[in-house]
Amino acid sequence: MTSAAKLSLGCIADDYTGASDLANTLTRAGLRTVQTIGVPASDLALPEVDAVVVSLKSRSIEASLAVTRSRAAETWLRGRGASHILFKICSTFDSTDAGNIGPVMDALRADSKDSIVLVTPAFPETGRTVYQGNLFVGPVPLNESPLKDHPLNPMHDSNLVRVLARQSKTRVGLVDLATLARGADAVRAKLADLVSSGVGAAIIDAVFDRDLETIGQVALDHRLSVGASGIGLGLARALVAASRAKPDARGATLVTPVGGPAACLAGSCSQATLRQIASAEKVMPVLHLDPERVVAGKDEAQRALAWAKERLAAGPILIASSSTPAEVAALQSRHGRDAAGHAIEQAMADIAEGLVLSGVHRLVVAGGETSGAVVDRLGIPGFLVGAEISAGVPVLRAVGAGKGEMVLALKSGNFGGPEFFSDALALMP
Ligand SMILES: Nc1ncnc2c1ncn2[C@@H]1O[C@H](COP(=O)(O)OP(=O)(O)O)[C@@H](O)[C@H]1O
Numbered sequence: 001m002t003s004a005a006k007l008s009l010g011c012i013a014d015d016y017t018g019a020s021d022l023a024n025t026l027t028r029a030g031l032r033t034v035q036t037i038g039v040p041a042s043d044l045a046l047p048e049v050d051a052v053v054v055s056l057k058s059r060s061i062e063a064s065l066a067v068t069r070s071r072a073a074e075t076w077l078r079g080r081g082a083s084h085i086l087f088k089i090c091s092t093f094d095s096t097d098a099g100n101i102g103p104v105m106d107a108l109r110a111d112s113k114d115s116i117v118l119v120t121p122a123f124p125e126t127g128r129t130v131y132q133g134n135l136f137v138g139p140v141p142l143n144e145s146p147l148k149d150h151p152l153n154p155m156h157d158s159n160l161v162r163v164l165a166r167q168s169k170t171r172v173g174l175v176d177l178a179t180l181a182r183g184a185d186a187v188r189a190k191l192a193d194l195v196s197s198g199v200g201a202a203i204i205d206a207v208f209d210r211d212l213e214t215i216g217q218v219a220l221d222h223r224l225s226v227g228a229s230g231i232g233l234g235l236a237r238a239l240v241a242a243s244r245a246k247p248d249a250r251g252a253t254l255v256t257p258v259g260g261p262a263a264c265l266a267g268s269c270s271q272a273t274l275r276q277i278a279s280a281e282k283v284m285p286v287l288h289l290d291p292e293r294v295v296a297g298k299d300e301a302q303r304a305l306a307w308a309k310e311r312l313a314a315g316p317i318l319i320a321s322s323s324t325p326a327e328v329a330a331l332q333s334r335h336g337r338d339a340a341g342h343a344i345e346q347a348m349a350d351i352a353e354g355l356v357l358s359g360v361h362r363l364v365v366a367g368g369e370t371s372g373a374v375v376d377r378l379g380i381p382g383f384l385v386g387a388e389i390s391a392g393v394p395v396l397r398a399v400g401a402g403k404g405e406m407v408l409a410l411k412s413g414n415f416g417g418p419e420f421f422s423d424a425l426a427l428m429p
């Protein structure tokens, strides 16, 4: 980084859409924030910022590799003065019983020497709330939500104390909403009780933004916390209130118009994304990839590129691999979950690479793992945060890619309104 100023907050995100979601939240809370892809190269010119969100594609990889990569990011962030590290996970706690939230938390906690780690995925702005340790997605428990059908990390248990305990070597406890409602000192007292009984991680209830503010105050007593954009909001507000970060009135980076052809790629199979694709079909050409042909080889991606090139001059296009849960399950049963997922991610990266070579510099990508594959292939090392398209999804301006001006939107699978693709393109002129 060019700046010698110490960071107020260091963040390690386990996927790229979650990273941009958090960078958006921190920016709107007044923290000058940049999102990097991986640990930045020493020559990456970055502006003076209060917070850095290091994006990793570590949510669905082998746990020990996720630990190694997260610790490398931690070392880089601590080296730039970050006294508090937020390990950013999904607001729906996307993970398997083999990890990766538990193993990464255990490693970062050992490094931080914190006696206990505060953990909450709550993000009320997007309907993620936690009560008695149970995660709700809107009105339904996590295990009854569409997340039960996630292609890579299906969630079958809404009780996060149980879920985290299955992944972690640390004893997991709970700080309930009633304690939270009594304020920061009551939370501190409860945490001390938990520590005295051998607990090293605490799921904390949160239903409203005011709960996040209480959590943020207490979290700053520690060197590490784990959660989604909600705790990020709490931390940012606590840092500003403690004058450990000066609110930046400029807010988001003004994205100068890039122009030229625009394209959308959808690899997310979430219910929200399926609805958004259906809406997009009314206003732009949409190509549905044949997942079977994608897994079989490169021809389907080449077919998609040829289809796109015939239409780009006339306006935005959308290329989607997204299928229903039943279709996803059928493909996975034939080829394996990881193999099918990886093949489709790489096909999306092939398509993105071809689109950029064809002059596309305005790109919308739906899906966290999909975004990771695409951004890695395009070789983009970092982003500045632009306007908010919808809760949790900002316009991003690429920095350091050396490919000319490029703007992207990396949409978390479950985020965005029905007209998301049109909404995004309207803010990416
Ligand atoms: N039709 C399909 N069948 C099976 N897997 C798919 C299909 N389309 C996409 N995928 C895979 O599903 C996963 C979607 O994950 P991700 O991109 O993170 O979306 P989300 O943000 O909704 O979680 C990726 O691995 C992607 O390659």
Ligand SMILES: O=C(O)[C@H](O)C(=O)COP(=O)(O)O
Pocket: 015, 017, 018, 019, 021, 089, 090, 091, 092, 123, 228, 229, 367, 368, 369, 392, 411, 412, 413, 414
């Ligand atoms: O939901 C969140 O907290 C983040 O936006 C996120 O992690 C999304 O991950 P996804 O794979 O894009 O759903």
